[in-house]
Amino acid sequence: MRLVITTFLQCVLIGLAFGTFLYFTYDPRPVRIFINIVSSVCIGSLMCFVVYQRRYFTFFTQHLVLRMIIIILLLVASALVGQELAFILRATIVGDMAYKFANGGNVYALDILIALVVGIPMYVHEEGKSSLNNRITQQQFRLLQLEQQKTAFELELLRAKINPHFLYNVHNTIAGLISIDPAKAEQLVLLLSKFFRFSLNNNSSTFHEVATEIDIISTYLAMQKFRFDNRLTYHIAVDPNLQHQQVPSFILQPLVENAIKHGIEPNAGPGTIEVKVQAENGQIVMIIADNGPHFPVVPNGGMGLHMVMNKLQLLYSNNFSFELSNEPFKHVRISVAQQHHHDYRG
Template sequence: MRFFIKILLICILIGLAFGLYTYYTINHRPEQVYINTLSSVCIGGLLCILIYNRHYFINNLQNPVGKIIIILGLLIIVALVGTELTLLLRSALWSQQPFKWFNGGNIYILNTIIVFVIGIPMYVSEEWRSQLNSRILQQQYRLLQLEQQQTVFELELLRAKINPHFLYNVHNSIAGLITTNPQKAEQLVILLSKFFRFTLNKNSSTFHTVADEVEIISTYLHMQQIRYENRMQFNIRVAPTTNNLLIPSFILQPLVENAVKHGIESSSDKGSIDVTIQLTGEHIIITIHDTGPAFPEEPSSGMGLQMVMNKIKLLYPTGYSIELINQPSKHVRLSLPGRN
């Protein structure tokens, strides 16, 4: 109600201003002030009703051109109806002549031009405001999703970061090396301790630097290399420009773990893991190669890979990609927007 009262007062003020200007410069009849005020209220009121209720007419349209055509048509209707209403009231209140439909002459053209000049900027402004509010609501909803899923993510991260099967194998390897190669057993214990420090004591922030993530996977791969001895080689190449950039926390380790599982563990032959991180334009490109069997046409989404995909989708609504590629060599390619 306050909004409509405000609009009514604005229309009255505009009509009074134009009427007084006409009275002092062109037509010195007092009723001219009233007529202009009445015209402003009639046409301005209809215009505001149209603009602020436009969703009833264009809500289901996706084509911007179609929306503009409908709005222009409705603005013409507003100008014609508002003019006829003004002429009707003027005839009833001041004129001695009977009212006749569409008997206003050039006033229809003038009022249509005025409605276009005022209505089109109003429409554009309100559409922009509506889209801005919609984006703000989407951002708020996305933040709410992040908060609601924080606990779930922490549980998923713990399961993905510390695979019980992996820990069981490492402990068995340590037990076997204690008598045959105590030096390697000690090295494996130190690496396992370092890995625990990263995965359990590292703060659970949403983003880590590339350097931190690389140190996590480097520790993990060193442990696996000791386990598999001569069967496994790995290489990590990181562009220096990416070290301080931020990526989602604990997002590389599940991908590397999948590469070890399918590229080394599933084969009795020698294999290698190659990780490359570089900056291309404004995107961080991460590739993880392994020498295992090619990805199937419809790869199954394991828990680790699914967790990575879900987190990326939530943190990056657009501008990301994750691909499983077999040619010219088997690798996972992850592209993320670079951020400091």
């Protein structure tokens, strides 16, 4: 609509200018100005329609010369048809002459010349602008693809950072159990195998269900229970309505590992880890708490915390919250928007 109004006003102004010129130099009748405005609007509107809607006339070919020939022929037709419409309106509204088909004489030649002189540069300009916009769109699409590839690559790097300290401790625990309790050693091997299956199966998955994430940390904590025995107690509480909600894969395991390393290992006495996943105001809130030493005033930020922060930043930009707090108890709190399975594809 804006383009139609703009085109109409431009045609009116051109007709007004040309009519005023003829009024003072050739035909000093006020109706002359009106006649030229009508003629300009009729021819200019058709000419602009041809230029701005050119895709409907040239969709069947990409040959530049053929497209130009088609536009030139249409501009000529616009001049002729537009002038005939102007004659009809003049005869109907002004009534100073009867309408006769193809009775314009030299007026047609002048109209064709004006249509070509004005229309061809317009067409070339619009084609250039359209081509530039297409190139910009393609470049933006390529940049988006590169950004997505960069994000995927960085996520893969984060997934690849398996803590060798964890593997060393599990292997030592297995070695110690083989001689004194082979059954427990076998259970631990099965748990470790299950944990690695999670890693392999989710290697290309960016998001998975809350239930899967909880299964991962349950497996991890069960392995750590073999190592710490009575020194470790853990509780996991999940809102049943969130089981099938989507969260970033392996988002909680590094935090649980961090709680083991900095909360349970330094304590000679019993240690407790609590994991909660709950809904608050349309957000999925994940809390990892332990009763170990408090976070320092200025957290040093181990690898696990950095991995989680980087992943959240990559996936959510700034649309998430990540908090370390010692009040009312030591805990890490993550809050992200609830998402459904179809919103993400790993």
